Amino acid sequence: MAVYSTPFTLHHNNLCLQNHPIVALNLHHHRRFSTIIKYVNSSKPNHTTSICVPEHELMLMNVATVLHSLDLTNPDQCVQSYALILRNCRKLHNLQLGLQLHGHMIVTGVDLCEFLGSQLLEFYCKLSTVDDTRKLFDEMSERNVFSWTSVIGLYSELGDYEEVISLFYMMNDQGLRDYKSGKDVYDYMTSIGFEGNNYVKRAFLDMFLKCGRMDIARRLFEQMDSVDVVMCNMMVSGYVSKRDFERALRYVDQMRLKGVMPDRVTYNTILSGLAQVGRFKEAAKYFSKMDGFGELEPNIVSWTAIITGNMQNGSPSRALNIFRKMINRGIKPNSTTISSVISVCTNLCLERLGKEIHGYCIKTEELDSNLVVNNALIDFYSKSQNVNNGARKNFNKIQHKDLVSWNSIRAAYATKGCRDDVIKLLYEMELQGFLPDVITWNGLITRFTQYGDGKTALEFFAKMCQLGVSPNTTSISGILTACAQSKNLKMGKEIHNYTIRNGIEMATGVRSALIAMYSGCDDLEASYAVFNGLLTKDVVMWNSLIAASGKSGFGVGALDLLREMKLNNAQPDSVTMISVLTACSKLAALRQGREIHQYIIRHGLDSSNFVCNALINMYGGCGCDNPQFTCIPYNSLMIIKVLDDCVEIFNCSLISVLYSHVRVNILVVCRKPD
């Protein structure tokens, strides 16, 4: 593991510090102290001691010793000691000592972190006055679920339901949704027969729905004396988020029976749910139902739901078409629509359109200053290789940056392979109080791999593990690709073992990455071994092995696999075609290439531009000149024509040719030469 030249202290990992002399000394004190506390707590104390010294005095004496020996340069150890004493003050009902300790904490300036704060608060809750407890709670800068639970529990015991609910809303606002503390409060309130008004019930309904406890939510909903459209929509939304559209629709019927008419929010909820899972036809049905229906007329939310649904389900060009239709209808996009469309531009490498939309944003104050829009723009400029004048400018513009902003700007530098800039940004971010998450590391791993620097990608993977961030399947696939890229078979094998030990080798993405890793490290036999070891072989696995064989120069094997695949009743798809065509190209196997071409036409796989490009490549690789292209479908010929024009007129390299309905609309995306 390389040592960074820049300061790099993202976490206080104290595990490795235990051998440090000062720390060891402190640990010694800590252990001694723990023993005493354990002894004080013990229900059967040692007779000789307990007879002559009362428990409280013993406690005081030893606490004083510990406080004097606290090593203030080791915050972690201090926190542990303070917390331990506080816990025991609580158990021994020693208010005075706890207050003294709080005073000591203020004097020494120990950081009231989430953990210590929650311990101190719990002490105040149990032993001190409500006012003092509340004062502490309000002044605490970091609150975790335990802190909220303590203070909510306090008010619920006092029977101050208004305060319980108001704290509940505050907790939800801060993004802390804790099912257990909510359920405790709820159980407590129902147990003493407190019914609560509809406001209270609505707050609980919200909580149970967000925790996915449909059973409790449903019971609560049925107990309501009266329901309004908002509460019905909450139920519909709950089922939609569970992807249970049938029940969601049943609630729509039910609300009609109760005399509540579904509104635009009801339809938008269902619409967006369907669009998010790619059920566009049904979504469109609801959309057209709303169309021309006065109050239910699709609004910006309805349009945006359809656009993002298409975007997130692999149809970005369709998302763009819908966006254009929306603009033509005179509907003004807002920040939500814009950020989604910028993401489309990023994915399709639509540089001109992206810049046009950026221009539109600059003219509108609301869009220009929006965090999410600017985050999307950072990524857009990063993917179009414009770091300093694009991504960085938007990053600097953001007043209150969030983790996404930092992740995006770092990825921008990673795209260019700037390792030092990335490390500097990690350090700067830490100073701002943000910790890197799994997306941070995955972003760095994949970008550095794409740049061709698998070594740095591996370095960040190690750093990620060292900091205790658990790798997920994306991290694993990424790091396997990095191993292939840097031909690091040893590390690749280690990762393979890791996946087996942790039971994550079953994920499709990981399996195909394993196959690609071994072939990339020139061990095609191992790729075959992984494949043969699979119990079920889906088309993705076949494609992975075919691609691996082709790339390793074993084209004959790739063609064999295609035959074998058909015999095993696996249906080849367009990805299969691309791989086998590449193999044919390398083998100059024109006869097989033509056969595959026939297969492509028979199965209608020629609508993908990638397949067409592979066909062009195959005929070219087999030494066919232009006349031979007559056997290529009409759309490919057009692409070639456009490609030639492109090179001739603009003198640029073609990176991607996109078309939805080729005869009608061809879109060529170009990149200036580097």
Place this chain on the structure above:
DNA sequence: ATAGGGTTAG
């Protein structure tokens, strides 16, 4: 105070 659409990895 309560319901619908958003950005970063793959």
